[in-house]
Amino acid sequence: MPNDIPEPQAVYAPITRSAIFIVATLVDGDAHADTVRAWCADVAALVRSVGKRVPSGNLSCVVGFASDAWDRLFGAPRPAQLHPFREFGPGERRAIATPGDILLHIRADQMDLCFELATQLIGRLGEAVMVVDEVQGFRYFDLRSMVGFVDGTENPTGREAVDFTMIGDEDPEFTAGSYVLVQKYIHDMKGWNALPVETQERIIGRTKLSDIELDDAVKPTSSHSSLTTLVENGQEVKILRDNMPFGRPGSGEFGTYFIGYARSPEPIEKMLENMFVGRPPGNYDRLLDFSRAATGGLFFVPSAPLLETLADRNPQPDSSHGSASPAAPSETLASAEPRVDGSLNIGSLKGTAQYE
Template sequence: MAQAPLPQAVAALLTPAAVFLVLSIKPGKEAEKAVRATLANMSALGRTVRFRNLHAEFTCVTGISAPAWKRLFPDLPHPKHLHKLQPIDGPDLAAPCPCVSTPGDLLFHIRADQPYMCMEMAMLIMDELRPHVTTDDETHGFKYFDDRDLLGFVDGTENPEGPAAVETVMVTADEDPNYVNSSYVIVQKYLHNLEKWNSFSVEKQEGIIGRHKLSNVELPDDKKPPYAHNVLNVIEKDGVQINILRDNMPFGFVGDNKLGTYYIAYAKNPATTEEMLHNMFVGRPKGTYDHILDVSTPITGTLFFIPTQDFLDNVQS
């Protein structure tokens, strides 16, 4: 019996530090060849960093966008659910800001207990790729108190754990026999208007999130408004809730007053995350948009395919 492909560390535990690096490949075959060589070298780069602190919970997950897949692997089957993230907008959109779709060919999601581990891996990646890519976004995330975001609420409470997390994010043979144990991820970078948010009463904030701020206890269903964040993010099919795995991190540049949340959501089918985003920006029913959007504005949005580690190790340049 053939052994299942080794997945990337998508379901790794949350860490206090992260770097999110989104790059675009420059035009030309030379750039494509260099990128394929780096993809094949990711395991070696990871071992180089990991060995220097074996207790740092270091991981690096590599993602590839739909346009990049067509350039890098034109002769391979296209992953079943890989496409360009579609913006959510329209003249009758209720939310005060649209869900955007922005460029990006490669995602490197680097995690560790110590920020220097993330920084080292990011530098090694760029040492190989700098002549061949442009940087669309580089964000350094950090743990904020007891896993809270800068809005003051605990983030990621409903994440699945253990085997359930793996089941949530890994593609099965029934879903796509070409890419078993692969995954998908959607990333978005949100900037918060904290002055406006902090002008709200705690009771109003709790209604927007759907949880008590201090205790993190979920509000009773009959106390949640229809626009509550945790109401709009519940997706059910045939009476069963469909989960995603979030690894959101706060980030900030205090001098520029640019403070926010880097949203990153893994799933075996990105349609679940896309449905959540539609609910947030349009509402369910229409008009009950997520009132977090009154203070949080997305400035990036990209969908990536996460191939297995075996796939990356065997990429031919």
């Protein structure tokens, strides 16, 4: 990576055996906002301190902020494409938006490292936030998802991963940042496991045992792999996934925590539109007959040096930037549908096609 590009957060951290995903909302009050801003300068040091206990443990943490939280905490300038989570789909088959201002994506090869870091990070935030979702994920055999198929096979690697996930000259004030979208899916494993393997493979678009993509001649256009494959100007557009299974067998809960990183929210949102609405409409992802999206949030991940300097950010809005301006893109989008009142202010927007 060129020396003049800021160091990104640990978006490209190696695949680990354990993860903790935490979504929190901000508590009202200027003092609480001050606590969160000061905390931004402490994150990297806490990761180093806990990680030193097991140097080979690959401990990392990525911190992201939702649209309205950014405005409240840091003001202008704001990331150009940061907006509230957009909802997609009809009725019960819907990608829903749920409350969330701050995302923590903690990874390590040992759960005790994840647990200790989460304890330290949340402890520093104290009463400034309220945790609204916390999921402990685990590696399932050879990177299998909860439904039994290998997950993340088509992830970009190396330079390609950087190109698809790191903001560049298109938003120079936020170079080396990323966008991250998260959803918690709950699976009907009884119904899924009742299907023949061949039917499951046609729904996913890959073979279950060998993880080979089905030939286009036999792969349905409604398969998961078909609908999440995007091509623009003859080139495939990719995102970086680090999904993790989770569950509580005693409670009958089996799920997948989806987390996708990209340099723009557009490709992830287009994938969700294809899955939940269909391509064309009605030709939706049949995996959703057995999987329900229980949460949804979009966050901006600042570069590592920017995260530290956010502690000193003046939160007063600048009329020349961002959502503080009446002409801001995110506010224009948000006007399309009602938004939740209050400090969370989570949007509920219809998806619009980003690729023709």
